[in-house]
Amino acid sequence: MAATCRFSIFRHDAAADEAPRFQQYEVPYTEGLTVLGGLIHIQQRLDGSLAFRYSCRAGVCGSCAMHINGRYRLACETQVADCKLDVAVRPLGHLPIVRDLVVDMGRFWKHYQHIKPYLIPGTPPPAAGEYVQTPDDRARLDVIIDCILCASCYGACTTTAADPEFLGPAALAKANRFLVDSRDAATEERLELVSGDHGVWRCHQIFSCQQVCPKSINPPGSIADLRRAAIRHRLRRRAHPE
Numbered sequence: 001m002a003a004t005c006r007f008s009i010f011r012h013d014a015a016a017d018e019a020p021r022f023q024q025y026e027v028p029y030t031e032g033l034t035v036l037g038g039l040i041h042i043q044q045r046l047d048g049s050l051a052f053r054y055s056c057r058a059g060v061c062g063s064c065a066m067h068i069n070g071r072y073r074l075a076c077e078t079q080v081a082d083c084k085l086d087v088a089v090r091p092l093g094h095l096p097i098v099r100d101l102v103v104d105m106g107r108f109w110k111h112y113q114h115i116k117p118y119l120i121p122g123t124p125p126p127a128a129g130e131y132v133q134t135p136d137d138r139a140r141l142d143v144i145i146d147c148i149l150c151a152s153c154y155g156a157c158t159t160t161a162a163d164p165e166f167l168g169p170a171a172l173a174k175a176n177r178f179l180v181d182s183r184d185a186a187t188e189e190r191l192e193l194v195s196g197d198h199g200v201w202r203c204h205q206i207f208s209c210q211q212v213c214p215k216s217i218n219p220p221g222s223i224a225d226l227r228r229a230a231i232r233h234r235l236r237r238r239a240h241p242e
């Protein structure tokens with residue numbers, strides 16, 4: 001008899017359903033089947049109404065992040081075998097549900113935009129057209145630059161659960177990524193952006209975000225770095241008021 005695995009999937013249409021429910025599916029199991037592969041099978045062969053996001057199927061685009069068997073992960077990188085052929089799937093947390101496993105990412109992107117996630121150099125572009133870095137300066141961006149904006153950290157963050165306006169781990173780690181960048185000249189502006197009521201001081205340093213990051217980024221470490229830099233910035237301003 002062919003092997004099968006079981007999927008229990010959160011279903012909800014915010015525009016039509018009174019309450020969410022979990023729906024069960026039996027899926028043929030073959031070695032190497034990922035959770036995303038199982039979801040695609042369900043959508044294409046069993047139930048075309050199931051909604052979820054994905055794109056690259058290779059852990060690059062970040063669009064397939066969801067809550068799988070008690071933990072936020074990328075569905076395309078999660079083996080059904082590691083779930084013991086019994087998979088329970090829910091959408092990302094702390095974001096409004098649009099339908100099934102699809103959430104409205106608007107709040108996450110709003111916080112991301114807030115920190116100005118782009119290079120702000122202090123000088124016009126050099127004649128060669130590139131702002132160059134030394135290998136050591138570039139090495140300081142390693143790992144921290146690998147964020148794929150999947151929002152797993154946002155879903156796992158307990159502060160975000162209590163304060164929806166908290167900027168969140170991904171946005172704050174990104175702010176630190178530009179603070180560390182030798183080509184960026186907007187340090188004071190960035191520190192002001194992350195030092196408000198919903199910024200770095202709201203983080204409780206519980207480290208849930210670090211535990212779920214599929215790229216091994218350390219947002220609490222970035223937040224601690226931002227806090228130290230913000231304190232130095234405040235002390236400098238106090239010593240030399242404009």
Ligand code: FES
Binds near residue numbers: 054058059060061065
């Ligand atoms: S589909 Fe792109 S990260 Fe999973």
